Amino acid sequence: RKAVILACGSYNPPTYAHLRMMEIAKEHLQSLPIPYSVVEGVFSPVSSAYVHKGLAADEHRIAMLEKATASSGWMRVDDWETKRGEWTRTREVLTHHLSQARLRWKDNTLSCFLICGGDLVDSFKRVLPDGKKLWAEEDIRAIVEQFGIVVLKREGSDPASTLHSLGLSSSRCFTINDSTFPNAVSSTLLREAIGEGRSIRYCTQDGVVDYIEKHGLYRKIDKRTNGVENGV
Amino acid sequence: MGTTRRAVLLSCGSFNPPTLAHLRMMELAREHLQSLPLPYTVVEGIFSPVSSTYVHKPLAADNHRIAMLEKATESSGWMCVNDWETTRGEWTRTKEVLSHHLCSARIRHSDANLACFLVCGGDLVDSFKRLLPDGSKLWADEDVKAIVEQFGIVVINREGSDPSATLASLGHSTARCYTISDVACPNGVSSTLLRAALQEGRSVRYCTPDGVVDYILQHRLYSSCIKPVVNGVGEKTKEQNGAAASVSPSTEKIELSRSFENGDVCANGTP
Numbered sequence: 001r002k003a004v005i006l007a008c009g010s011y012n013p014p015t016y017a018h019l020r021m022m023e024i025a026k027e028h029l030q031s032l033p034i035p036y037s038v039v040e041g042v043f044s045p046v047s048s049a050y051v052h053k054g055l056a057a058d059e060h061r062i063a064m065l066e067k068a069t070a071s072s073g074w075m076r077v078d079d080w081e082t083k084r085g086e087w088t089r090t091r092e093v094l095t096h097h098l099s100q101a102r103l104r105w106k107d108n109t110l111s112c113f114l115i116c117g118g119d120l121v122d123s124f125k126r127v128l129p130d131g132k133k134l135w136a137e138e139d140i141r142a143i144v145e146q147f148g149i150v151v152l153k154r155e156g157s158d159p160a161s162t163l164h165s166l167g168l169s170s171s172r173c174f175t176i177n178d179s180t181f182p183n184a185v186s187s188t189l190l191r192e193a194i195g196e197g198r199s200i201r202y203c204t205q206d207g208v209v210d211y212i213e214k215h216g217l218y219r220k221i222d223k224r225t226n227g228v229e230n231g232v
Numbered sequence: 233m234g235t236t237r238r239a240v241l242l243s244c245g246s247f248n249p250p251t252l253a254h255l256r257m258m259e260l261a262r263e264h265l266q267s268l269p270l271p272y273t274v275v276e277g278i279f280s281p282v283s284s285t286y287v288h289k290p291l292a293a294d295n296h297r298i299a300m301l302e303k304a305t306e307s308s309g310w311m312c313v314n315d316w317e318t319t320r321g322e323w324t325r326t327k328e329v330l331s332h333h334l335c336s337a338r339i340r341h342s343d344a345n346l347a348c349f350l351v352c353g354g355d356l357v358d359s360f361k362r363l364l365p366d367g368s369k370l371w372a373d374e375d376v377k378a379i380v381e382q383f384g385i386v387v388i389n390r391e392g393s394d395p396s397a398t399l400a401s402l403g404h405s406t407a408r409c410y411t412i413s414d415v416a417c418p419n420g421v422s423s424t425l426l427r428a429a430l431q432e433g434r435s436v437r438y439c440t441p442d443g444v445v446d447y448i449l450q451h452r453l454y455s456s457c458i459k460p461v462v463n464g465v466g467e468k469t470k471e472q473n474g475a476a477a478s479v480s481p482s483t484e485k486i487e488l489s490r491s492f493e494n495g496d497v498c499a500n501g502t503p
Contacts, residue, residue: 019438
């Protein structure tokens with residue numbers, strides 16, 4: 001049975017951890033007792049219309065993901081989310097990519113799994129200051145039970161039990177962890193390093209490092225321009 | 233005219249296989265020395281893989297480890313691999329490797345003042361105090377003194393190591409010792425973890441440069457068995473679990489070398 005894996009996020013910038021996450025998700029699905037054949041890994045960067053201070057422009061994050069995935073035969077970046085010009089719910093992104101992939105691969109039983117960190121699953125329970133839930137219940141149910149998730153384990157998080165406590169089946173929930181590359185690299189740490197003029201080489205693909213340098217991304221905010229950074 | 237002092241960096245080790253952490257360590261060491269109040273210009277970063285005749289544990293053949301380091305450094309303008317240690321056919325003390333490279337770099341760069349720093353992980357520095365089972369020191373005192381005071385060290389903190397404390401306790405001048413941390417990319421990856429993954433058929437992509445991954449897969453390094461049947465039993469023997477397979481490109485013969493923790497002789501006859 002075929003599957004595509006979808007990874008949503010800022011990728012501000014992409015790191016080796018993002019690539020590793022995809023790689024081990026694919027490996028896990030392909031090693032199941034009844035395995036999936038993972039035909040594509042899609043990185044879908046969030047639109048900068050979901051404004052988040054310091055988010056490099058859509059075109060830059062797409063270009064960086066292109067550099068990051070250039071050497072891969074199965075991972076790619078998709079700009080659909082960024083073209084919409086507004087916030088798109090995760091469930092809609094999954095729906096879009098599932099239907100596109102089914103057409104492309106001429107397979108209407110093809111699955112589309114969301115890959116995410118344990119913190120995303122934990123956030124399913126989150127309530128906003130105004131009392132509203134962060135996630136719509138029907139979205140969570142669709143994501144977890146209809147599409148399926150591959151969760152990268154984090155210290156202290158237990159995705160399966162979070163799902164059970166929400167009354168959700170975890171039969172399409174696979175928990176993975178990267179014991180080979182225990183790495184706490186994050187986009188945040190890379191942006192801080194760049195802001196302080198420190199090297200990020202070997203924290204992400206060379207093409208990404210070179211792109212960031214060439215376009216002057218993530219340099220320290222110039223107070224005179226009132227918070228406007230290069231590339232934003 | 234004020235001239236910046238120049239330096240080369242030397243990294244010794246098994247590189248079995250090389251990982252991103254090895255490359256990152258060099259990168260950070262260079263950055264640190266070039267950012268000092270009285271900076272060095274780092275003109276070269278040299279990876280010197282240990283000769284496999286120093287067989288404490290199974291190492292992929294010298295030619296493979298050199299090839300992997302070549303792949304790992306090919307995109308870099310300043311890092312390279314040097315096979316001097318592997319050509320000697322015997323164990324070479326770190327101090328000798330440093331002396332050799334200092335000397336040849338000074339000639340190569342026409343600079344009699346050029347420095348040569350050892351770049352290493354905190355665990356190596358901590359091992360300066362290690363005692364062997366027979367009570368003798370792992371490192372000769374005069375070697376440690378030379379490395380620390382004459383050549384200099386750039387040591388990167390790793391989980392579970394405390395190189396600053398070790399260096400402070402040695403009683404040598406630490407004017408040429410720099411202890412650094414990887415703030416941007418705190419990484420616990422190691423060759424040991426990569427070998428374990430490869431033995432279990434798991435991917436190591438993005439733990440080391442693509443060229444290294446491709447080389448390992450092409451030459452089937454570090455996978456404990458290629459065929460499921462071993463010894464006619466169909467199960468891995470205890471020996472197989474500790475074995476590393478390396479394929480010699482010229483003969484395509486698979487050589488198995490066993491780890492010899494209790495002094496066993498390796499299958500290829502090397503003690």
